[in-house]
Amino acid sequence: MKLIRPALVSFGLLTVLTGLAYPLLVTGIAQSVFPDAANGSLIHHQGKVVGSSLIGQQFSSNQYFWSRPSATAPMSYNGAASGGANLGPTNPDFLKGVVARVTAIRAAHPAQTGPVPVDLVTTSASGLDPDISPASAYYQMGRVAAARHVPVSVIQTLIDQHTQGRQWRMFGEARVNVLQLNLALDQKVR
Amino acid sequence: MTTNAMWMLGLFLVSLLVLSWPLGQYMARVFQGERHFLTGAFQPVEKLIYRCCGIQSSDEMGWKQYALALLAFNLLGALFVYGLQRVQGMLPLNPQQMGAVAPDSAFNTAISFVTNTNWQGYSGESTMSYLTQMLALTVQNFLSAATGIAVVIALIRGFARHSLSTIGSFWVDMTRSTLYVLLPLSLVLAVVMVGQGTIQNFKPYQTVQTLDENTYQQAVTDKAGNPVKDAQGQPVMETVKTHEQTLAMGPVASQEAIKMIGTNGGGFFNANSAHPYENPTSLTNFLQMLAIFVIPAGLCFTFGAMVGDKRQGWAVLAAMTVIFVVMTCIVLVAEQHGNPALTLAGVDQHASTLQSGGNMEGKETRFGITASALFIAVTTSASCGAVNSMHDALTPLGGLVPTALMQMGEVVFGGVGSGLYGMLIFAILAVFIAGLMIGRTPEYLGKKIEIFEMKMTALTILVTPLLVLMGTSMAVMVMAGKTGIYNPGAHGFSEVLYAFTSAANNNGSAFAGLSTNTPFYNTMLGIAMWFGRFAMIVPILAIAGSLAAKKRLTANTGTMPTHGPLFVVLLIGTVLLVGALNYIPALALGPVAEHLQMQTVHP
Numbered sequence: 001m002k003l004i005r006p007a008l009v010s011f012g013l014l015t016v017l018t019g020l021a022y023p024l025l026v027t028g029i030a031q032s033v034f035p036d037a038a039n040g041s042l043i044h045h046q047g048k049v050v051g052s053s054l055i056g057q058q059f060s061s062n063q064y065f066w067s068r069p070s071a072t073a074p075m076s077y078n079g080a081a082s083g084g085a086n087l088g089p090t091n092p093d094f095l096k097g098v099v100a101r102v103t104a105i106r107a108a109h110p111a112q113t114g115p116v117p118v119d120l121v122t123t124s125a126s127g128l129d130p131d132i133s134p135a136s137a138y139y140q141m142g143r144v145a146a147a148r149h150v151p152v153s154v155i156q157t158l159i160d161q162h163t164q165g166r167q168w169r170m171f172g173e174a175r176v177n178v179l180q181l182n183l184a185l186d187q188k189v190r
Numbered sequence: 191m192t193t194n195a196m197w198m199l200g201l202f203l204v205s206l207l208v209l210s211w212p213l214g215q216y217m218a219r220v221f222q223g224e225r226h227f228l229t230g231a232f233q234p235v236e237k238l239i240y241r242c243c244g245i246q247s248s249d250e251m252g253w254k255q256y257a258l259a260l261l262a263f264n265l266l267g268a269l270f271v272y273g274l275q276r277v278q279g280m281l282p283l284n285p286q287q288m289g290a291v292a293p294d295s296a297f298n299t300a301i302s303f304v305t306n307t308n309w310q311g312y313s314g315e316s317t318m319s320y321l322t323q324m325l326a327l328t329v330q331n332f333l334s335a336a337t338g339i340a341v342v343i344a345l346i347r348g349f350a351r352h353s354l355s356t357i358g359s360f361w362v363d364m365t366r367s368t369l370y371v372l373l374p375l376s377l378v379l380a381v382v383m384v385g386q387g388t389i390q391n392f393k394p395y396q397t398v399q400t401l402d403e404n405t406y407q408q409a410v411t412d413k414a415g416n417p418v419k420d421a422q423g424q425p426v427m428e429t430v431k432t433h434e435q436t437l438a439m440g441p442v443a444s445q446e447a448i449k450m451i452g453t454n455g456g457g458f459f460n461a462n463s464a465h466p467y468e469n470p471t472s473l474t475n476f477l478q479m480l481a482i483f484v485i486p487a488g489l490c491f492t493f494g495a496m497v498g499d500k501r502q503g504w505a506v507l508a509a510m511t512v513i514f515v516v517m518t519c520i521v522l523v524a525e526q527h528g529n530p531a532l533t534l535a536g537v538d539q540h541a542s543t544l545q546s547g548g549n550m551e552g553k554e555t556r557f558g559i560t561a562s563a564l565f566i567a568v569t570t571s572a573s574c575g576a577v578n579s580m581h582d583a584l585t586p587l588g589g590l591v592p593t594a595l596m597q598m599g600e601v602v603f604g605g606v607g608s609g610l611y612g613m614l615i616f617a618i619l620a621v622f623i624a625g626l627m628i629g630r631t632p633e634y635l636g637k638k639i640e641i642f643e644m645k646m647t648a649l650t651i652l653v654t655p656l657l658v659l660m661g662t663s664m665a666v667m668v669m670a671g672k673t674g675i676y677n678p679g680a681h682g683f684s685e686v687l688y689a690f691t692s693a694a695n696n697n698g699s700a701f702a703g704l705s706t707n708t709p710f711y712n713t714m715l716g717i718a719m720w721f722g723r724f725a726m727i728v729p730i731l732a733i734a735g736s737l738a739a740k741k742r743l744t745a746n747t748g749t750m751p752t753h754g755p756l757f758v759v760l761l762i763g764t765v766l767l768v769g770a771l772n773y774i775p776a777l778a779l780g781p782v783a784e785h786l787q788m789q790t791v792h793p
Binding site: 004005009011013014015017018020025026027029030031038040041042050058059060064068075076078079080081082084085086088090095099102114116118119121123126127128129130131134135136138166167168170171172173175179186 | 194197198201235238239242243244245255258259262263266267270313315316324325326328329331332333361364365368373376377380381384385386387388389390391392393395396398399400401402403404405406407408409430432435436437438439441443444445447448459460461464465466467470471472473475476528529531532533535536537538539542543544545546547548549550551552553554555556557558560561577578579580582583584585586676677678679680681684701702703784787788
């Protein structure tokens with residue numbers, strides 16, 4: 001019996017402290033100091049919310065850069081159901097899927113003869129990857145330039161402007177945010 | 191391994207040392223009841239809790255009472271988490287109107303979060319209300335971590351004290367862990383992460399207008415919501431075009447911070463730390479990895495300080511670091527090497543300034559290979575289980591490493607508290623083996639290791655292999671287990687082995703292709719998690735109690751020193767031998783067989 005009161009009381013008090021007071025305090029600080037980030041880094045464009053700079057979107061038109069394959073269901077880039085494909089490296093279905101994507105990418109980029117950058121034909125972990133590698137962006141620039149009737153150099157300049165290097169020159173990898181690059185395309189290359 | 195990978199590993203270890211040393215000294219002051227810089231701020235709260243509980247901070251417990259208090263407290267936690275999930279539909283802070291969680295899933299999740307495993311059979315953004323995430327799951331992120339720290343502090347007291355019948359007070363140790371260690375660290379990390387883009391709000395899910403059209407196939411449903419089937423029994427599909435995207439929201443950062451600090455690992459979202467709203471940048475990724483290791487590493491210094499011989503803490507930390515570095519390098523090389531079948535299919539997997547290359551299936555572009563591989567080793571060395579890449583998509587050797595790290599018993603840094611108490615049990619086993627070799631009574635830190643301690647040690651070391659191997663073999667024999675398997679061949683076996691390894695060692699990461707949200711797996715893995723946790727804690731507290739009652743021997747010329755390189759090697763050997771010997775046949779059937787299979791492809 002000596003255990004029951006301290007167990008109940010300490011559990012109750014610590015639950016209020018860590019389960020209500022702490023998250024509310026963090027929310028208070030977050031909403032007052034970093035309101036934009038705390039609410040999802042949303043991008044506003046012409047009076048509409050067109051997405052988040054952190055969450056990728058599906059692109060399939062020729063005038064846009066394409067994001068990585070996404071395994072979310074029922075549609076790709078479902079921001080309410082994140083997740084990966086979970087296909088193992090020797091699974092025949094995985095290999096078939098990659099081969100099909102390589103074929104499709106090659107058909108859409110007939111001028112490219114080299115191997116396809118790996119991130120462009122493999123699904124991301126979250127299914128919401130906002131980025132592609134600079135290699136994947138360069139791979140697609142000929143197609144986008146042709147669809148928009150501009151020289152490739154214009155598109156290449158835009159890619160370079162939107163390439164983020166390693167954070168603090170150390171962490172992670174160089175990358176290009178696909179949604180932001182495509183928004184810039186719509187604004188600058190009509 | 192790329193140059194950047196070597197730099198990152200080095201930078202990680204140095205940063206870890208710089209942070210964990212002062213934290214370790216600070217924790218020693220906290221648990222010895224000395225004054226420290228947060229005493230002024232939090233002591234009124236601490237005293238209030240004790241007053242309401244009707245206890246004195248000076249009231250100490252024997253090991254049996256300590257264990258009973260711990261079990262009662264954790265059982266209460268499990269009941270609360272279960273109950274809240276079952277009634278969440280009727281409670282506030284539920285903008286998405288999530289209904290009650292199914293009983294088997296709620297049972298599994300309750301055990302999972304109370305045992306610091308944070309295995310997730312459910313998908314966060316489509317199952318849990320904001321209130322459940324906070325009041326049930328975030329709370330257990332704190333309290334299960336505090337429980338782990340309390341146990342290791344009790345064990346350290348067993349070594350540090352002599353001729354005493356008590357090992358401290360569970361209420362005091364648990365309260366101090368929460369107030370002085372976990373809360374302040376989490377608060378700082380949460381705010382930094384929001385600054386980088388981790389979300390923290392109570393809004394309903396946001397709908398945005400996408401730039402391009404998204405075309406997809408969807409099953410047709412009738413008015414009752416049941417799928418319509420055609421004459422062949424196949425579901426009828428319709429093509430849908432949309433310009434909308436729904437973004438999940440929630441109080442993520444507050445849970446994310448303690449998820450790392452407390453080596454919990456249960457994500458707010460299904461994709462866990464791969465989700466850009468949980469882990470938005472490479473900097474947050476680095477901080478998350480440091481957060482996982484900082485308390486487990488710091489506790490080694492706390493141990494050294496509390497037993498009055500700092501070299502003892504360094505020796506344990508050295509053994510952990512050596513194993514960690516070797517295993518990390520294996521994942522880095524295996525994942526950077528990529529998949530030979532993909533090269534054959536015309537895919538470029540070379541690392542360059544324009545891409546990270548390697549096996550990018552199931553990985554995020556911002557992290558690439560290096561930050562993903564390092565995270566894999568960190569999260570499975572520690573019993574965290576958060577993932578920033580999908581482990582099911584790892585190369586066979588890349589997947590073998592996390593499996594093996596968990597199978598060593600989560601003692602390479604390990605969970606908060608549980609890592610060090612597991613490692614100290616291996617240290618006892620190591621001095622026992624050494625004692626047998628030279629024909630002397632084994633002793634560790636001035637305490638004779640005798641029959642009772644060795645019985646309890648054997649129990650703690652055998653309980654997890656038993657749960658893992660029995661569970662795995664049962665699952666691959668019965669239909670309910672086999673139907674959950676997603677990938678064919680050896681990899682499918684690896685999925686099941688990984689699941690039981692992760693559950694029994696309280697890690698919580700998964701080869702997530704395995705469908706585990708079924709009554710069979712929810713029950714089996716729930717049992718594995720519960721006994722993997724508490725069937726270790728109770729014998730360890732028994733050892734603590736027995737050691738505290740012993741006299742302290744003075745070291746003489748015949749005493750084996752337990753702080754030098756020789757002991758470090760002996761300790762590593764014991765961990766590897768016990769870990770490896772138990773699991774080699776199982777590993778051979780899974781990842782090793784798959785590796786050989788993959789090598790038959792020559793690009």
